[in-house]
Amino acid sequence: MPEKLKDILFPLEKVKLFADILTEVYPGFNSTGFVNTVCDEKWGQRELKEKMRHTTLSLHQFLPKDFPKTVEILKALVPKVTGFEAIVLPDYIEVYGMGYWDISLPALGELTKCGSSEFAVRPFLNKDLEGAMKFMDRWADDKDFKVRRFASEGCRPRLPWGMGVPALKNDPALILPVLEKLKNDPEEFVRKSVANNLNDISKDHPNLVLDICERWQGNSKETDWIVKHACRTLLKQGNKRAMLLFGFANPDKMQIENLKFTNLTPKIGDEIYFSFDFKLETENKQKVRMEYIIHFVKSSGKTSPKVFQMKEVEMKPGIYPVSKKHSFKNLSTRKHFVGEHKFEIVVNGEVKADATIQLI
Helix, strand or coil, X not given: CXXXXXXXXXXXXXXXXXXXXXXXXXXXXXXXXXXXXXXXXXXXHCCHHHHHHXXXXXXXXXXXXXXXHHHHHHHHCCCCCCCHHHHXXXXXXXXXXXXXXXXXXXXXXXXXXXXXXXXXXXXXXXXXXXXXXXXXXHHCCCCCHHHHHHHHHCCCCCCCCCCCCHHHXXXXXXXXXXXXXXXXXXXXXXXXXXXXXXXXXXCCCHHHHHHHXXXXXXXXHHHHHHHHXXXXXXXXXXXXXXXXXXXXXXXXXXXXXXXXXXXXXXXXXXXXXXXXXXXXXXCCCEEEEEEEEEEEECCCCCEEEEEEEEEXXXXXXXXXXXXXXXXXXXXXXXXXXXXXXXXXXXXXXXXXXXXXXXXX
């Protein structure tokens, strides 16, 4: 069985190592007391976020109660720590630094250099959006690419596993100047965050993102990469404006024929194969984006669609045989449930064929 992330990031030996490093920068630190407090009888039962917060609360017991002094100790750790320890440091600022705005925000910018402060900054955004976004804008100009990435990642409207910031979902206007600064960043790590931020925005403001992408497209290879990845959700949704942006023509003269399956009543854990003929009846070559969608049954009995990309290619007129395999094995990211699963073939954003798979 694969080792869980909570055990990879928070093993006992890393807690001990963290204590030793803390003692180097803060000689009065009670490393034994800290390790014993962190690794209590419930340590192995705690999930990832619970372990992080428990470590933060335990750390507070052994650091100075003078917050500005403690921040200096934490910042001194930046060149020395990675991984588990680097997750805890911003969390400490989140928990104990909300009343020290002018100390805490700069500290998050410093601590992100050894880990990432994107989760810790969320409460500050909720407390004073305009004030916190001024720091984000400043960080977008930082010489350290990890800080520049934090400028974008920290203000994502739909940051995975992060606290929600409703004001950014409702109106992302304050995010846009940050993304403009970073759109040609030399680091792919930063550009990927810009694309993810725009993809988040597209789920609530599709036309705004398309306006930006139409303006950015063709500016540079960096912006072209961002534009494509920023529009991935819109393309999966079959958004016609997004399709046209990337040259995917109207699919009226694109057809799916002879859709066949090796098994329409598979068991959970089975693999199935499906095949069909793709018919392109245009006079000239066309860019074709081909996907299939399975509407998976959830534990509640309701269904949720999942889009799987098959190919994205320029094709000449003609008839092309296509085949594909799909597995119904349970994954860490997807558990299957018995029931009726709707299956669809999508070409350039339009459903061209469908079937029903009865998972048993």
